Amino acid sequence: MTVVLQTLNGLTIGAIYILLASGLTIVFGLQGIVNVAHGVFYMLGAYLAIGLYPRIGFAATVAAVFALTALLGLVLELAGVRPLVRWKRPGMQVLVLTLGVAIIASEVTKLVWGPVPLLSDVPAGLAGTLTLGPIVYPTYWLFVIAFTAVLMTLLALAFHRTTLGILVQSIALNSEISQAMGTNAPRINSLVFALGTGVAGVAGVLAGPILSVYPTMCFDLLMILFVVVILGGLGSLLGIVVSGVLIGLVNAFGVAYLSGTAGNILAFAVMIAVLIFRPLGLFGRAGILK
Amino acid sequence: MSRRPAVGAALVAVAFLFPLALAGTRYAHYVEHLAVQVMLMGLYAMAWDFLNGYVGMFSFGHAAFFGTGAYAVAILVVRGGVTSAPVLLLAALAASVVVGAVVGYLSARVGAVAIFLVTFACAEALYLLVLTDPRGLTNGDNGLAGVVPAPLLGVDLTQPGTFYYVALAVVVLGYRLLAAIARSQFGQVLLGIRENEVRVRFAGYHVEQYKTAAVAVSAFFAGLAGALTALHERIASPETLGWAVSGDAVLYATLGGTGTLLGPVLGAGIVVVAREVLSDLFRSWLIFVGATYIALVFFLPSGLFPVLFRERRR
Numbered sequence: 001m002t003v004v005l006q007t008l009n010g011l012t013i014g015a016i017y018i019l020l021a022s023g024l025t026i027v028f029g030l031q032g033i034v035n036v037a038h039g040v041f042y043m044l045g046a047y048l049a050i051g052l053y054p055r056i057g058f059a060a061t062v063a064a065v066f067a068l069t070a071l072l073g074l075v076l077e078l079a080g081v082r083p084l085v086r087w088k089r090p091g092m093q094v095l096v097l098t099l100g101v102a103i104i105a106s107e108v109t110k111l112v113w114g115p116v117p118l119l120s121d122v123p124a125g126l127a128g129t130l131t132l133g134p135i136v137y138p139t140y141w142l143f144v145i146a147f148t149a150v151l152m153t154l155l156a157l158a159f160h161r162t163t164l165g166i167l168v169q170s171i172a173l174n175s176e177i178s179q180a181m182g183t184n185a186p187r188i189n190s191l192v193f194a195l196g197t198g199v200a201g202v203a204g205v206l207a208g209p210i211l212s213v214y215p216t217m218c219f220d221l222l223m224i225l226f227v228v229v230i231l232g233g234l235g236s237l238l239g240i241v242v243s244g245v246l247i248g249l250v251n252a253f254g255v256a257y258l259s260g261t262a263g264n265i266l267a268f269a270v271m272i273a274v275l276i277f278r279p280l281g282l283f284g285r286a287g288i289l290k
Numbered sequence: 291m292s293r294r295p296a297v298g299a300a301l302v303a304v305a306f307l308f309p310l311a312l313a314g315t316r317y318a319h320y321v322e323h324l325a326v327q328v329m330l331m332g333l334y335a336m337a338w339d340f341l342n343g344y345v346g347m348f349s350f351g352h353a354a355f356f357g358t359g360a361y362a363v364a365i366l367v368v369r370g371g372v373t374s375a376p377v378l379l380l381a382a383l384a385a386s387v388v389v390g391a392v393v394g395y396l397s398a399r400v401g402a403v404a405i406f407l408v409t410f411a412c413a414e415a416l417y418l419l420v421l422t423d424p425r426g427l428t429n430g431d432n433g434l435a436g437v438v439p440a441p442l443l444g445v446d447l448t449q450p451g452t453f454y455y456v457a458l459a460v461v462v463l464g465y466r467l468l469a470a471i472a473r474s475q476f477g478q479v480l481l482g483i484r485e486n487e488v489r490v491r492f493a494g495y496h497v498e499q500y501k502t503a504a505v506a507v508s509a510f511f512a513g514l515a516g517a518l519t520a521l522h523e524r525i526a527s528p529e530t531l532g533w534a535v536s537g538d539a540v541l542y543a544t545l546g547g548t549g550t551l552l553g554p555v556l557g558a559g560i561v562v563v564a565r566e567v568l569s570d571l572f573r574s575w576l577i578f579v580g581a582t583y584i585a586l587v588f589f590l591p592s593g594l595f596p597v598l599f600r601e602r603r604r
Contacts (some may be wrong), residue, residue: 034403084587091403092348093587096544099537100583107574219533223414226407234404261418268415272396275408279399 004135006252012141012210014248015148019203020221021228021240022155023196029172029235030189033081033091037098039218039225040105041069041197045204046213047113050120053205058123065205066198073197076101077190102218110215120208144206151199152241159237168192172235224251224264227271233284242282246270298465298552305329305458309451322454326522328562329457330515332555333464335542337511340468343549344477345504346484347397351409352539354416355509357531358382358389359516361420364434364526365427373440379517386513387506389416394505398498410533417531433527437520453522460518461555464511468551471507480504512539541579544586547593556595 024038045065052061080101084093126140159165170178171185179185211217228247232239247267254263274282308325312318334356341347362382366372372381393412397405423430446452471477479500482490491497520526529535538561539554546557561579568575590597 028403032403034406080584087591089346089402092342093591095348095350095403095406096540096583097587099540100580100587103537103580103583104577105580107577107580111574222533223411226411230400230404230407230411234401259422259424261422265415265418265422268411271411275396275399 001134002256005137006256007249008135008137008141008145009256010249010252011145011245012248013251014245015145016203016207016210017225017228017248018148018152018241018244019206020200020225021232021244022152022237023193023199024225025229025232025235025240026168026172026237027189027193027196028229030168030175030185030192031081031085031090033085033094035076035081035098035193035197036095036222037076037101037105037218038197038200039221040102041073041200042204042207042221043105043109043213043215043218044072045069045201046120046208046217047109047118047204048201049205049208050118050213053121053123058125062202062205065201069201069204070194070198073200074190074194076197077193081193082186082190106215106218113215115215117212117214120213122209140209144210147206152237156237164188164191224267227267231271231274231281233278233281236281236283239281239283301552302458302462309454322451323522324562324566326454326457327519328559329461329555330519330522331538331542331558331562333461333518334512334515335539335546335554335558336461336465336468336551337508337515338539339543339546339548339551339554340472340511341504341508342543343551344472344484345480345501346402347405347501347504348402348540349397349409349505349508350406350533350536350540351393351411351413352508352512353531353533353535354393354409354413355386355390355512356516356519356535356539357413357416357420357526357528358386358509359513359518360520360526360530361428361434362386362513363517363520364437367437367439368429368434369427373438375439375442375521378439378521379514382513382517383510386509386516390506390509390513391502393509394502395498397505398501410536413531413536414533417528417533420531421528428526428528431528433525433529435525437524437526439521457518457522460514464514465551465555468507468511472551476500476503537579541583544593545582545590547595547597550593550595553593553595556598557593560594 020038020042024034028034048065048068049061052064056064076098080097081094084090084097087093122138122140126143128139129136130139130142159168167178167183167188170181171183171188175185224247228240228243231247232241232243247270250266250270251263254266258266278284305325309318309322312321334352337355338349338352341349359382362385363378366378366381372378393409396412397408400408420428421430428434472481479490479495482493482495483497483500487497516530519530542557542561543554544557545560546553546555548554564578565575568578572578586593
């Protein structure tokens with residue numbers, strides 16, 4: 001029974017990783033940049049949910065947080081990232097810039113909400129447990145798995161079936177040629193960046209009741225998030241789903257059978273093992289990488 | 291015409307006379323302690339700059355090398371009872387180079403931006419390992435205190451003043467060595483990799499091997515700075531492996547100017563002193579650090595050094 005429970009734990013935590021990593025990896029595929037401040041939107045989502053959820057309910061909280069974090073992401077992209085993309089080694093400049101943003105955001109969070117970890121409530125409709133045969137499991141955790149599965153399916157459909165999705169793919173393959181064919185790449189890049197930060201905000205809302213909410217959470221999650229993104233192959237959406245589940249499971253079993261930090265150390269070991277044999281990650285393709 | 295030799299000589303002369311000017315004043319000990327911090331952090335940032343400025347590899351995990359140096363010394367002193375300074379330093383350097391070779395091996399095979407992610411993950415994994423302390427070596431959260439070496443040939447590092455000159459000698463030597471490596475044939479290949487990796491590969495060089503070696507060289511100097519810091523502060527704490535220390539290297543070097551080797555020392559000087567002042571006045575002084583990062587990217591992307599000394603970035 002423990003094995004089944006730990007598998008579900010792994011899937012839940014993996015779902016959070018997948019939501020967070022999806023924005024990072026697609027933005028990397030498009031613009032060749034990594035947003036270190038990605039965790040900030042996740043943190044913001046978690047903190048906002050604590051204040052919003054009791055007042056406006058769960059569904060409205062998810063929508064409001066998505067809108068707000070997407071808007072803030074758009075501002076960061078337009079004001080910060082876009083001016084830098086034309087420079088020499090833009091990847092490095094964006095890293096330094098977003099690192100600065102993350103440090104400031106973390107400090108401001110400490111000032112506004114205090115340094116003590118806060119608790120987030122499980123939404124009323126999803127409280128309690130579900131009994132599946134011999135297994136009793138929290139409903140909310142199952143909801144997080146289902147939510148992520150649905151969202152990622154929609155994302156994959158949008159990626160392959162809509163015009164916008166095809167344009168995004170064409171930019172990821174070759175930005176110059178795609179633009180020569182009339183694609184407004186900067187606009188699409190901004191849009192995707194904002195969608196990614198919006199999803200990160202939603203991931204924060206969902207993660208609040210599962211993981212604790214504190215001012216340096218935007219940094220503490222980065223390591224495991226980077227492991228997921230690298231393992232899956234930077235720029236690959238399918239990759240992060242597979243590696244998110246894998247790292248989630250490694251994490252859950254490591255924590256259950258070894259110790260609290262063993263999960264993350266094991267996840268790192270998996271990343272090293274994969275990088276030795278596949279430097280571009282499980283699903284990384286040389287053509288997509290910039 | 292480069293003004294670098296004159297600048298360097300002037301800096302060393304000022305640094306050499308600095309303790310004499312301070313001697314006898316009330317703050318002599320405190321200022322000297324701070325000056326040693328600046329020099330060691332400068333050496334550490336210089337090591338980062340060698341990798342970023344000369345090879346084009348942006349590491350966000352240099353704390354792994356710095357902390358390895360610090361913990362190698364601390365574990366040998368506290369757990370092993372070894373107090374011979376040369377043995378301690380050699381062991382620390384060997385450990386740092388090994389960690390550097392492993393991190394380098396991994397970083398050499400991934401893309402330019404992914405290096406950031408890989409080095410960060412490596413450093414965080416090491417940090418978690420030290421914090422968890424599965425073998426009872428590192429004393430977890432509290433770190434290892436009491437890192438004091440025995441005197442060697444009349445040089446007693448615990449004497450005030452002595453450490454200052456030892457650190458000064460090490461930093462000057464470290465700079466000369468790194469500059470020599472950058473000028474060597476090995477260094478020229480690294481510069482080539484920074485400018486056009488594909489072309490260097492087509493010229494028949496094993497780019498991965500050069501990159502791995504470059505990370506190991508950088509780890510050598512970062513580990514040296516870490517080992518000396520542990521001896522200077524007499525403690526190795528888990529924070530020396532944290533991301534904030536990795537970020538410090540980036541901050542010092544980008545503020546001072548990357549690709550200059552001396553710029554990072556300047557950057558370290560400014561930030562270490564500013565931190566000392568600001569952290570007393572404001573609890574959230576890290577906001578200044580964040581703002582500095584943002585301002586640098588937009589207004590001073592090549593750092594202070596080229597502006598002050600009118601040198602073009604190489």
